Amino acid sequence: MLMKAEKKSEPASAENDMPVLTLNGVTKTFPGVTALSEVSLELFPGKVTALVGENGAGKSTVVKILTGIYQPNGGQIEIDGSPIRFPTAQDAGDAGVTAIHQETVLFDELSVAENVFLGHAPRGRFGLIDTSVMMDRAREILEGIGANIEPRTKLKDLGIANKHLVAIARALSIDARVVIMDEPTAALSQKEIEELYELVEELKTQGKAILFISHKFDEIFRIADSYTVFRDGALVGNGAIADVTEAELVKMMVGREVSQIFPNREHNTGDEILVVEGYEHPTEFADISFTLRRGEILGFYGLVGAGRSEFMQSLFGITRPSAGEVTIDGEREIIRSPADAVGKGIVYVPEDRGRQGAIAALPIFQNVTLPSLGRTSKNGFLKLAEEFKLAREYTERLDLRAASLDTDVGNLSGGNQQKVVIAKWLATQPKVIILDEPTKGIDIGSKAAVHEFMAELAAEGLAVIMVSSEIPEVLGMSDRVIVMREGRIAAELSGDDMAPETLVRHAAGI
Amino acid sequence: MTNTARFIPDRLESPLERRLKSWETLLLAVAVGIFIVNSFTSPYFLNAWNLSDMTFNFTEKAMIAFAMALLIIAGEIDLSVASIIALASTAMGAAVQVGVGTPGLVLIGLGVGLICGAFNGFLVTKMGLPSIVVTIGTMSLFRGISYIVLGDQAYRGYPSDFSFFGQGYVFWVISFEFVLFAIIALLYFVILHKTNFGRAVYAIGNNAIGAEFSGIRVARVKFILFLLTGLMSGIAAICLTSRLASTRPSIAFGWELEIVTMVVLGGVSILGGSGSIPGVVIAAFVMGLVTFGLGLLNVPGIVMSIVIGLLLIGVIALPRLWEKWRA
Numbered sequence: 132m133l134m135k136a137e138k139k140s141e142p143a144s145a146e147n148d149m150p151v152l153t154l155n156g157v158t159k160t161f162p163g164v165t166a167l168s169e170v171s172l173e174l175f176p177g178k179v180t181a182l183v184g185e186n187g188a189g190k191s192t193v194v195k196i197l198t199g200i201y202q203p204n205g206g207q208i209e210i211d212g213s214p215i216r217f218p219t220a221q222d223a224g225d226a227g228v229t230a231i232h233q234e235t236v237l238f239d240e241l242s243v244a245e246n247v248f249l250g251h252a253p254r255g256r257f258g259l260i261d262t263s264v265m266m267d268r269a270r271e272i273l274e275g276i277g278a279n280i281e282p283r284t285k286l287k288d289l290g291i292a293n294k295h296l297v298a299i300a301r302a303l304s305i306d307a308r309v310v311i312m313d314e315p316t317a318a319l320s321q322k323e324i325e326e327l328y329e330l331v332e333e334l335k336t337q338g339k340a341i342l343f344i345s346h347k348f349d350e351i352f353r354i355a356d357s358y359t360v361f362r363d364g365a366l367v368g369n370g371a372i373a374d375v376t377e378a379e380l381v382k383m384m385v386g387r388e389v390s391q392i393f394p395n396r397e398h399n400t401g402d403e404i405l406v407v408e409g410y411e412h413p414t415e416f417a418d419i420s421f422t423l424r425r426g427e428i429l430g431f432y433g434l435v436g437a438g439r440s441e442f443m444q445s446l447f448g449i450t451r452p453s454a455g456e457v458t459i460d461g462e463r464e465i466i467r468s469p470a471d472a473v474g475k476g477i478v479y480v481p482e483d484r485g486r487q488g489a490i491a492a493l494p495i496f497q498n499v500t501l502p503s504l505g506r507t508s509k510n511g512f513l514k515l516a517e518e519f520k521l522a523r524e525y526t527e528r529l530d531l532r533a534a535s536l537d538t539d540v541g542n543l544s545g546g547n548q549q550k551v552v553i554a555k556w557l558a559t560q561p562k563v564i565i566l567d568e569p570t571k572g573i574d575i576g577s578k579a580a581v582h583e584f585m586a587e588l589a590a591e592g593l594a595v596i597m598v599s600s601e602i603p604e605v606l607g608m609s610d611r612v613i614v615m616r617e618g619r620i621a622a623e624l625s626g627d628d629m630a631p632e633t634l635v636r637h638a639a640g641i
Numbered sequence: 642m643t644n645t646a647r648f649i650p651d652r653l654e655s656p657l658e659r660r661l662k663s664w665e666t667l668l669l670a671v672a673v674g675i676f677i678v679n680s681f682t683s684p685y686f687l688n689a690w691n692l693s694d695m696t697f698n699f700t701e702k703a704m705i706a707f708a709m710a711l712l713i714i715a716g717e718i719d720l721s722v723a724s725i726i727a728l729a730s731t732a733m734g735a736a737v738q739v740g741v742g743t744p745g746l747v748l749i750g751l752g753v754g755l756i757c758g759a760f761n762g763f764l765v766t767k768m769g770l771p772s773i774v775v776t777i778g779t780m781s782l783f784r785g786i787s788y789i790v791l792g793d794q795a796y797r798g799y800p801s802d803f804s805f806f807g808q809g810y811v812f813w814v815i816s817f818e819f820v821l822f823a824i825i826a827l828l829y830f831v832i833l834h835k836t837n838f839g840r841a842v843y844a845i846g847n848n849a850i851g852a853e854f855s856g857i858r859v860a861r862v863k864f865i866l867f868l869l870t871g872l873m874s875g876i877a878a879i880c881l882t883s884r885l886a887s888t889r890p891s892i893a894f895g896w897e898l899e900i901v902t903m904v905v906l907g908g909v910s911i912l913g914g915s916g917s918i919p920g921v922v923i924a925a926f927v928m929g930l931v932t933f934g935l936g937l938l939n940v941p942g943i944v945m946s947i948v949i950g951l952l953l954i955g956v957i958a959l960p961r962l963w964e965k966w967r968a
Contacts (some may be wrong), residue, residue, distance in 0.1 A: 488851065490844050531649065
């Protein structure tokens with residue numbers, strides 16, 4: 132804060148008063164939805180503007196408009212005060228707007244330098260790519276951001292953090308004046324995040340205007356100079372970050388004061404339903420043993436990469452464990468495939484909803500009945516009436532919002548897709564349901580609904596395993612928590628031991 | 642929660658409405674159009690026996706095309722089908738030389754088809770190899786065996802009752818092959834559109850990982866599809882060998898592309914996930930009508946393949962252009 136105050140007292144140079152890029156009353160509609168309605172945004176040279184809002188608030192739409200992927204239906208984009216249009220991504224790049232995306236789009240089989248310069252490689256004679264110039268310039272840019280990466284390396288040989296640096300180098304390879312960072316720290320470790328902050332400071336001194344999109348308040352308050360809040364596609368507030376508190380930002384984002392409230396649950400658990408002993412995998416996890424009771428919610432906490440999802444997928448039959456035993460309802464079982472797992476009463480709601488959870492191009496009712504076709508059919512022949520009945524029963528229970536049960540799942544919002552996946556599994560009448568990051572990427576309202584529903588399921592006697600990286604969620608929902616670290620169980624906590632500090636300590640191994 | 646739930650209708654559009662707007666309807670219109678044009682351009686076209694002859698242009702290929710449609714919908718492909726015909730026909734021809742009778746020949750034809758299909762299926766599902774590579778390989782392998790066995794020779798001397806499969810008539814102008822084609826079409830219609838297995842095929846083609854995560858045994862379904870494609874190639878081999886009454890290693894050369902063309906023309910997405918059996922049936926007739934109509938006008942074969950190629954591109958491109966123009 133002190134530093135910021137000092138900076139503010141510096142005499143503002145002339146160009147600092149004039150925004151590089153301005154959005155003026157920009158509107159974007161899609162058939163049936165207004166993604167943005169008359170929003171305005173100003174980005175100043177040498178300043179970081181944080182763009183905050185819930186999922187679906189329109190942040191990504193703004194990024195896509197600024198990078199020429201979407202065309203606004205109304206309003207104006209201005210650069211240095213004069214109106215401009217970005218009919219293609221190329222035009223946005225030419226105007227000096229570049230973006231570092233949440234999920235970076237890079238190419239594994241190409242070299243680092245080729246990735247950096249893809250689409251605008253330096254040309255030599257006959258219009259061919261001048262490889263040596265490209266390598267030199269790539270090295271220059273990488274050194275400029277403190278990345279010690281050889282430009283000739285193939286991208287696939289780099290770790291995730293270095294790949295991210297390549298993505299940043301790519302964004303800087305065009306002579307950018309405006310840099311958009313869309314949740315740049317989502318996949319980074321604490322050390323890498325620190326390095327990114329340094330990079331942001333460096334970009335600021337170079338006079339670049341930065342639009343910083345993040346869900347993490349600590350980093351917003353650390354690096355942003357000003358903020359802009361969107362809610363439901365509209366601008367609800369902006370100003371200097373020094374003049375606002377975290378609570379005020381949250382209130383603007385959700386339109387009400389939010390304290391995370393978890394449903395009150397009676398912790399009355401029943402018989403042992405699942406016993407896992409000595410589950411092991413050559414590279415992902417080792418020595419996993421625990422028990423689970425009916426009506427219990429067992430939380431699995433750990434850092435990203437602790438092997439939680441890998442273990443759950445192995446329990447669900449996706450990958451084979453090298454050793455270990457499972458007992459379900461007193462019976463020793465061998466699970467070789469998801470089909471086996473479903474048959475034995477274990478189901479898994481994956482974190483990667485789009486790829487693993489739902490089949491986007493099939494209608495809702497077919498998604499719901501897919502694992503239950505044995506029950507809705509007769510001698511292997513489909514009975515559509517039965518399918519609609521089963522699908523209706525479970526989707527209505529989850530309060531699904533959809534035009535019809537014949538609608539393709541791909542046309543639903545993320546939260547509703549998640550409901551279809553959960554409905555699909557509940558329809559199999561499972562004994563154990565594994566929820567892997569069930570509220571990731573869902574807005575606050577839907578989150579509460581999922582939590583309430585989990586409590587309801589447990590109350591009905593279903594055993595729930597919840598993998599989550601959000602400490603409030605883990606503590607608020609679980610009867611017991613298992614903390615994993617580097618593929619092993621670091622601690623099993625219950626009762627008063629379930630405290631945020633304890634979780635973090637065990638997860639980090641300190 | 643239950644009392645707050647809102648009612649979600651089953652469908653907004655009746656199945657009939659959807660069918661009217663479908664690809665199959667467009668294709669049927671094309672087929673009828675070609676039929677009408679043909680009947681004006683040649684006086685020989687509207688003749689029961691000529692029309693019956695016309696069906697031989699597509700019956701054998703279509704039998705394989707149905708199985709291929711399922712395979713392509715599931716996101717795989719089998720380019721070795723024509724070579725399976727060659728190998729199965731060669732095996733039958735060799736068996737004839739040592740005096741095997743018609744029932745034995747049929748079993749050999751079906752057996753070779755199944756073995757070849759199982760081999761493809763094994764390489765794709767157990768070894769995890771891409772089907773396009775595997776079946777380009779087995780395409781050369783299977784036909785290569787035929788060439789080694791036969792060289793520039795031909796097998797003849799098939800028993801006279803063996804000729805029924807390719808040359809026999811069940812009733813008046815209705816050939817055995819056409820009846821077989823109709824039965825197989827119906828069978829595949831039921832398998833794809835009315836059974837759990839068919840649903841699994843669509844699910845796999847749209848998202849194989851999602852299907853696996855939904856408890857579908859993806860590898861097993863794909864293996865069965867390769868088996869079916871091999872089996873249908875065996876059946877086609879019996880019909881074709883019977884019709885030609887001889888086996889050369891070049892038998893059915895190039896059919897794999899005509900079969901894939903038929904499947905794609907029938908509205909099956911080459912990327913997998915969508916398509917229907919009625920579409921493939923109509924596409925079979927369209928291709929049969931075009932080649933036969935042009936044949937009656939003495940158009941050379943090479944021009945026919947140009948016309949089929951243009952038809953394929955045209956029928957695929959038109960709806961896209963229409964969509965673009967509307968948007």
